[in-house]
Amino acid sequence: MTAITDSNQPVTPKAPIILVEGLAKSFGKVTALNGISFQVQPGELFGFLGPNGAGKTTAINILTGLARADAGTIRIDGQDCTRNPKAAQHLIGIVPDESNLYAELTGFDNLCFCAALYGMPKAERVDRAHELLKFFGLTEAGRRKFGGYSKGMKRKLTIAAGLIHRPRILFLDEPTTGIDVASARQIRQLIQDLHGSGTTIFLTTHYIEEAERLCDRIAFIVDGQIVLEDSVPHLLQPLQNKHVLLLYVLGADQQLASQMAEAFPGGQVEVAAKDQLRLEAETPIPLAPLVNFLAGRGREVTEARRPSHTLEDVFVRVTGLQVDMLKKEKEKSTGGGQ
Amino acid sequence: MKHWIAFWNILLKDLRAYYLKPPNISWGLIFPLAWTGMFFIRSGSGLESTLSILPGVMAVSILFGTTSMLSVTVTFEKRNRSFDRLLLSPIPLWLLMLAKTSGAILFGILNAFVPVVMAALLTDLSAVNWSLVVPAVILISLASTFLGLFIAVSVSEVFEAQTFSNFFRFPMIFLCGLFMPVASLPVYLQPLSYLLPLTYGVDILHGAIRGQNHLAYPLSFGLIFLFCISLFLLSLRNIYRKWIL
Ligand SMILES: Nc1ncnc2c1ncn2[C@@H]1O[C@H](COP(=O)(O)OP(=O)(O)OP(=O)(O)O)[C@@H](O)[C@H]1O
Ligand SMILES: [Mg+2]
Numbered sequence: 001m002t003a004i005t006d007s008n009q010p011v012t013p014k015a016p017i018i019l020v021e022g023l024a025k026s027f028g029k030v031t032a033l034n035g036i037s038f039q040v041q042p043g044e045l046f047g048f049l050g051p052n053g054a055g056k057t058t059a060i061n062i063l064t065g066l067a068r069a070d071a072g073t074i075r076i077d078g079q080d081c082t083r084n085p086k087a088a089q090h091l092i093g094i095v096p097d098e099s100n101l102y103a104e105l106t107g108f109d110n111l112c113f114c115a116a117l118y119g120m121p122k123a124e125r126v127d128r129a130h131e132l133l134k135f136f137g138l139t140e141a142g143r144r145k146f147g148g149y150s151k152g153m154k155r156k157l158t159i160a161a162g163l164i165h166r167p168r169i170l171f172l173d174e175p176t177t178g179i180d181v182a183s184a185r186q187i188r189q190l191i192q193d194l195h196g197s198g199t200t201i202f203l204t205t206h207y208i209e210e211a212e213r214l215c216d217r218i219a220f221i222v223d224g225q226i227v228l229e230d231s232v233p234h235l236l237q238p239l240q241n242k243h244v245l246l247l248y249v250l251g252a253d254q255q256l257a258s259q260m261a262e263a264f265p266g267g268q269v270e271v272a273a274k275d276q277l278r279l280e281a282e283t284p285i286p287l288a289p290l291v292n293f294l295a296g297r298g299r300e301v302t303e304a305r306r307p308s309h310t311l312e313d314v315f316v317r318v319t320g321l322q323v324d325m326l327k328k329e330k331e332k333s334t335g336g337g338q
Numbered sequence: 339m340k341h342w343i344a345f346w347n348i349l350l351k352d353l354r355a356y357y358l359k360p361p362n363i364s365w366g367l368i369f370p371l372a373w374t375g376m377f378f379i380r381s382g383s384g385l386e387s388t389l390s391i392l393p394g395v396m397a398v399s400i401l402f403g404t405t406s407m408l409s410v411t412v413t414f415e416k417r418n419r420s421f422d423r424l425l426l427s428p429i430p431l432w433l434l435m436l437a438k439t440s441g442a443i444l445f446g447i448l449n450a451f452v453p454v455v456m457a458a459l460l461t462d463l464s465a466v467n468w469s470l471v472v473p474a475v476i477l478i479s480l481a482s483t484f485l486g487l488f489i490a491v492s493v494s495e496v497f498e499a500q501t502f503s504n505f506f507r508f509p510m511i512f513l514c515g516l517f518m519p520v521a522s523l524p525v526y527l528q529p530l531s532y533l534l535p536l537t538y539g540v541d542i543l544h545g546a547i548r549g550q551n552h553l554a555y556p557l558s559f560g561l562i563f564l565f566c567i568s569l570f571l572l573s574l575r576n577i578y579r580k581w582i583l
Contacts, residue, residue, distance in 0.1 A: 027583070064426055067583050089428035100419035104355055116347035117427035119340020161423075 023072035047215035093167030103147030348437035393543035394516035403449035405486035409499035446479030470546035478539035484569035535565035
């Protein structure tokens with residue numbers, strides 16, 4: 001991956017590369033950002049996870065200089081960018097949620113043009129454009145006009161354009177939304193490779209699994225507020241000592257749940273869904289006594305499952321929001337989090 | 339140096355993508371031709387009136403050539419979001435906007451010389467003071483372009499930009515002394531004429547081409563230059579206020 005970013009770039013040790021304090025933004029009566037603060041360390045892959053309209057794009061727009069904050073401060077690589085977003089624009093690459101390349105130019109010309117915007121000399125522009133086209137498997141398509149590209153090809157070229165000047169910080173706004181599974185996987189692999197080569201990445205997404213798999217640290221953003229922010233292991237920590245068992249029992253009802261709770265103290269039992277009991281305890285839950293207990297009451301356990309904890313549980317606990325909110329969107333788009 | 343690479347490539351991209359397209363080139367030729375023809379027929383006079391209508395045709399060619407381009411190179415690009423890419427690049431906004439307008443300025447200057455070439459075929463241009471015509475044409479092109487820019491960044495839809503620029507362009511044909519002297523306008527309209535940059539540019543052209551200017555050259559040059567600066571700065575301000583939300 002050294003071909004894609006320059007891993008020899010100097011990184012300021014310890015000091016956060018992005019420092020945001022009290023960032024607020026309203027559009028008329030709509031509060032898009034309600035005083036958010038966060039830091040991103042150099043080389044970190046930081047994720048903004050939130051449902052539609054949470055304020056993710058607004059945050060990226062303000063950080064990159066496309067929008068102005070009502071309040072708050074922004075420092076990027078030590079530079080005060082609150083009033084002067086231009087100060088750090090040479091350091092950052094941006095991949096917007098919707099492509100903003102030129103439909104009437106070829107893929108190759110688009111990349112060369114973007115490189116020129118960062119002052120790259122001609123020979124370097126051409127080499128870099130070829131290199132990126134090859135990397136994204138667009139060498140052939142590079143001769144065609146961007147307007148005729150498929151959605152996935154457009155997204156790839158837009159990412160290539162964001163990487164053209166080997167930025168130290170990359171902003172990715174929902175890079176895998178609305179594209180097919182294979183392309184999404186390829187892009188996630190690229191993100192991991194970039195991360196491995198030392199690029200700082202600010203990623204927004206509404207796919208929980210994607211955030212969990214890729215990010216070092218995640219901020220849950222809901223209604224313009226960061227409700228929780230931590231490293232993925234830390235986020236999962238509170239659930240580590242929790243044991244859950246799902247039992248599928250025909251005709252399971254509240255009465256049965258209460259009987260079980262009495263027979264097996266130290267845990268909670270509830271009817272989670274039709275024909276489904278959910279047991280939760282601080283200690284591992286053995287299966288055999290439960291099956292025997294139920295068999296003694298003429299009930300058969302058709303299936304038992306120990307779901308592993310994911311960020312999804314954390315998200316639901318913290319936000320009180322149903323994950324469906326995020327998932328609905330996922331089903332609509334062909335991409336999906338896998 | 340880096341900024342100039344960016345400047346040059348933005349200009350080059352616009353030239354290739356918009357200005358050097360066949361419809362645009364033919365527009366640059368047909369438009370002055372149509373105006374010239376129209377005025378010959380209207381005035382019923384012969385070739386001897388060529389010089390009297392030349393300044394007006396030159397000015398109108400510049401005005402329409404420049405302003406009509408800005409709604410595409412700026413408003414349209416903002417609408418389809420490719421302009422965002424420019425705003426996100428590390429180029430100072432003033433330089434970026436100069437790059438985006440340079441194509442229109444050049445196009446305006448070239449448009450102005452189409453009727454000059456036509457006139458040269460019809461009449462004797464040896465008395466024309468070129469050292470006044472050239473800077474005047476450049477300044478008229480700058481002022482018209484920046485007027486177009488001001489309109490283009492004050493709206494968010496391409497059709498708005500086009501409608502809004504007609505709102506300025508057509509009255510200017512009559513108010514700025516292109517084909518009839520400002521002095522022959524109703525008295526209450528005359529102050530309006532002097533609020534428009536084109537009036538000063540056209541006055542210089544009338545002087546340089548047939549020795550009939552009403553204002554002193556330094557005054558006209560100074561004022562039109564002032565208009566250019568003000569319109570450009572106002573446009574930058576509008577971008578800050580309306581486009582960087
Ligand atoms: N230019 C604008 N004018 C008015 N309201 C806006 C504008 N941009 C954003 N908003 C509002 O601000 C809120 C946050 O929008 P934003 O686009 O940042 O959300 P998001 O988290 O990126 O959502 P999505 O996942 O759908 O992309 C929304 O309520 C949105 O309607
Ligand atoms: Mg968004």
